[in-house]
Amino acid sequence: MLDLAKLTGQIPGISQHLTKEALASRKRLELAENLLGESQARQIELVDSHQKWRDRLIFAAACPVEPLDTKIYLKAPPYTHSVFATDGSQISPSHHEIAYCYLINIGRVMLHYGQSLHPLLDSIPEVFYRPEDLYVSKQWGIRTDEWMGYRRTVSEAQMLAEMASNWVNPPGAHYEPNLALVDGSLILWFIENLPLEARETILLPILAAWEELRQSKIPLMGYLSASRSIEAVNFLRLQACTHETPNCVVNCSNLSDRYPCQVIDPLRDATLWANILEPGQRGPLWKSSAKILELYDESLQVYFCYVHVGTEIARIEVPAWVAEDTELFEQSLGIMLGQVYKGYGYPVALAESHNQAVVRGGDRARFFALLEQQMIRAGLKNVGTSYKETRKRGSVA
Template sequence: MLDFVRLQQQLRGFAAYQQQQRDLLQEKLQAALDAWRQVGDVEALLEEVDRARPSWLVARPLGERLQERVRVPSRPAQVTVVAADGSQIFPDRHVEPPCFLLNVGRVAFQLGTHEPVRLESIPRFCFRQEEVHELLDDRLESVSVEIVSALRDEFELEALLELAREARRDGRPLVALLDGTLIRWMIRRLHQRELEEQFIRRYVALLEQFRRERIPVASYISMPGGAEVVNLLRVARGECTPEPPSLSLDGLADRLLFSRLLRPGERSGLFLSGSHIQRAYAEPHRIVCTYLAVPGPYGQAEIARVEFPHWVAEENGWVDLVCAVLLKECEKGSGYPMVLAEAHEQAVIRAPEREAFYELIGRQLWRSGLPVGQSRKQTSKRRPVL
């Protein structure tokens, strides 16, 4: 229970502090815009990045001109769009026997046709030791959140590939979409280099299957928090020199910069992510991004980050196809791609379903004459006294 009286004491001064932060952010944003306009020679700037070797993640522009802005073309009249999203029930140390659940929702739209929408969810119940033994020697009860999340991401990509194959139509463009990043950030939290590299190899192997079958795959990140492009400007401003400027751009997100640079319906140029994890990706699969200005109410635009493997960026027209599909889906979905929202609805496991999941486990074990273990703490949390 939250004590609002005590909380109110801590909230004093909150508005004044936020105003100070907003003023500082506006000052940083103006400095970033000035630096953006002054960059001329991209190659020279990248050479400076290589010399400076900053500790920050720095995006590498793929075009000759940093200030590129592209008007996204109209979406093709007919196009196949498939999407997948995932959720999970993590292993619970208060419940025995140990297990966890992955659930992927996936959808297929045959846009511009009268073909029916395909909506489905695919659960994967993991309770056998063999299901993780290829990856680690630990028992199921010690499987970490990061490992389950990595397995879920693999399952999402695998299910998306299968659906794309089934939904594909001859002569019709096809786009495969995911929510969130294609960069395996959570992998580095495993602190087991061999296991990390194994997960990345498995993920990249799935991307390779998309490439071989010529299926453009991309991911959509709403309100991205990264600052790789801003960090490029920090190098341009000399922030990693012995005498840096007094005002640092640290804390300024890329989306704030592009909110001042892009009009609704436009995208930025292409940037290769500076993530160190990408060193483990095979060259064609290193992740490239563009920033997309999604139209919103009152003429405002939300800046989304769209990611795809490098091989998608190299194919003529594929980036524009992906962005055109996303813009139209955002228009239908009130600012967020409808196809991804539908995939999420198929994937999400709500609290009553989680409880029903554990109830089904208990019933099945009881019918088989087997015990089911649950800590007193977990029982009391599920059935509060007051």
């Protein structure tokens, strides 16, 4: 139990710390805006420098493909369109349960506007219990619960592509504007440090699903709420560099403290563009330089921009084939913003797919009760949870 009386004495210290941080943040923001203006005047030169020295940089900086002062109001979504989204949840494996297995539940949502069609809102569960499912990750030193999260990402991508492609590709179907939404980044940062075989096991089916969307001409978009990214701000470090060339390996590799170009750290991209954009506007388009993207096909390279959706600054990511089609890109952004307005601050399709996917405490109990019944019918004896789990569920305190 949390002792609030003991906690109360720590609150004033937190308040004082936050006050100091707010003042420092305002100073960083002013400096960042000055650097942004200076970078705008030298944008072509800095982009060339980025391309020349990117393999010698010690930080990941995105590259702008539009003027840094770009501010564009998004268009309204087309009257008739469809939106597809998936999200996942899981029941983690536990040795204290009646059986060592895990469950992945993928929520699916398909919403149609201006077409007098019923929406699709359901979930697809899958139980993993075979040894090859439970222990395959051990050979790479990856925990089962961590591997389960990776498998969930694969299932989300595959079911999104299957649902959307089957809808737009039946015989005699007519094409309507549409959008496939993903909750989170299209840059799979988490697989960067995985062993090669494990990485391919996760990455290849996801890229195949995204390629299926491209073949079906269904634009894919990743929506990041409360983004912590600093890729765009890192580009300003090229302007802040105090050396003749931004060769970090030669100039700064011997420094153990802050680097000369880290004058605005830890300012985030979203914080900077919150001070620049008006509601309904997007900032410049950027191409990500994340190292993991070297494993992506050229058409699936990730571009992003920041959009003031009214409630926050959202980071919006799209693959290259969408970003390079200006009309499709702007149409997709309009559909996304319409989803945010319908969802009162967050895309309604993503919120509903999460609601379809989430596994609550009651669902978990019913799942294991169903499993217990089947095990008893199969003739298994001594079926039940461990004494530790039983005791925790029935505390007398």
